[in-house]
Amino acid sequence: MSRIRFWAINNFCRISMCSRTGAATEAALFVKLRVTNSFGKLGVVRESKPKQIFRPWIWFAAALAAFAIFVLVAVFGSAFAVLVYLYLLMPLGVSAVLAVGLLLAKRHTLSILIATVVFCGVTLLLFQNADAVKDIARWRLYGAKYQRRVLAEPQPAEQLKHVEWDGWGFAGMDTTVYLVFDPSNSLAVAASRHSSGKFAGIPCPVASVRRLAREWYAVEFYTGEIWNECEEKPAPDAKTPR
Numbered sequence: 001m002s003r004i005r006f007w008a009i010n011n012f013c014r015i016s017m018c019s020r021t022g023a024a025t026e027a028a029l030f031v032k033l034r035v036t037n038s039f040g041k042l043g044v045v046r047e048s049k050p051k052q053i054f055r056p057w058i059w060f061a062a063a064l065a066a067f068a069i070f071v072l073v074a075v076f077g078s079a080f081a082v083l084v085y086l087y088l089l090m091p092l093g094v095s096a097v098l099a100v101g102l103l104l105a106k107r108h109t110l111s112i113l114i115a116t117v118v119f120c121g122v123t124l125l126l127f128q129n130a131d132a133v134k135d136i137a138r139w140r141l142y143g144a145k146y147q148r149r150v151l152a153e154p155q156p157a158e159q160l161k162h163v164e165w166d167g168w169g170f171a172g173m174d175t176t177v178y179l180v181f182d183p184s185n186s187l188a189v190a191a192s193r194h195s196s197g198k199f200a201g202i203p204c205p206v207a208s209v210r211r212l213a214r215e216w217y218a219v220e221f222y223t224g225e226i227w228n229e230c231e232e233k234p235a236p237d238a239k240t241p242r
Helices: 002-016 020-030 056-076 079-104 106-128 130-152 188-193
Strands: 031-035 042-046 161-170 173-181 206-213 216-221
Touching: 056 079, 056 106, 056 130, 079 106, 079 161, 106 130, 130 161, 130 173, 130 206, 130 216, 161 216, 188 206
Parallel strands: none
Antiparallel strands: 031 042, 161 173, 173 216, 206 216
């Protein structure tokens, strides 16, 4: 057997026009020498990487999964739950799926990598618009119930009808969002411009106004303030005295 191997390596050197050392290195890196005892033939088997198979449906599934998971966490969880998911649970889950996928599905490596990028990208995009995503989802699920509650409220003097719509915070630093019924749509301009400030029918300056539907708005108050219990905010152009 040793003679046959020696003969095989020597012939490989002559064919490739290289030295014995170079041929041995090249043979070790790029080919396998297979010598059969029965016929004494020299066989060369080339090592090739597994051919990659692209599965576009995996990318769409990743985007759909990212959207569904984020909406569920945002709607049924708190703002703290969203942060835990974004900075802890999602990185751990993505890392585990990526590791298992790369080990067990080598022919789908590129598809798995692209799906991972898609999942993370969709999640970050949703997080940047978390308030709007949450409002739209909650409005679709609970809008009719909240509308009935608002319309059942007595009309306050010189104010718009409202009920508490959302909120978050802890240790007395709570942020409250109200669902406001505005039959004249006077808040439409503020909602389109994402403005903050003091508006007719609302007793306090507010941080933001978001339109949910015609005549219905989500009005976010400043942290620590609630309806009829707030501090006057200085105008944006006013200078605070030192």
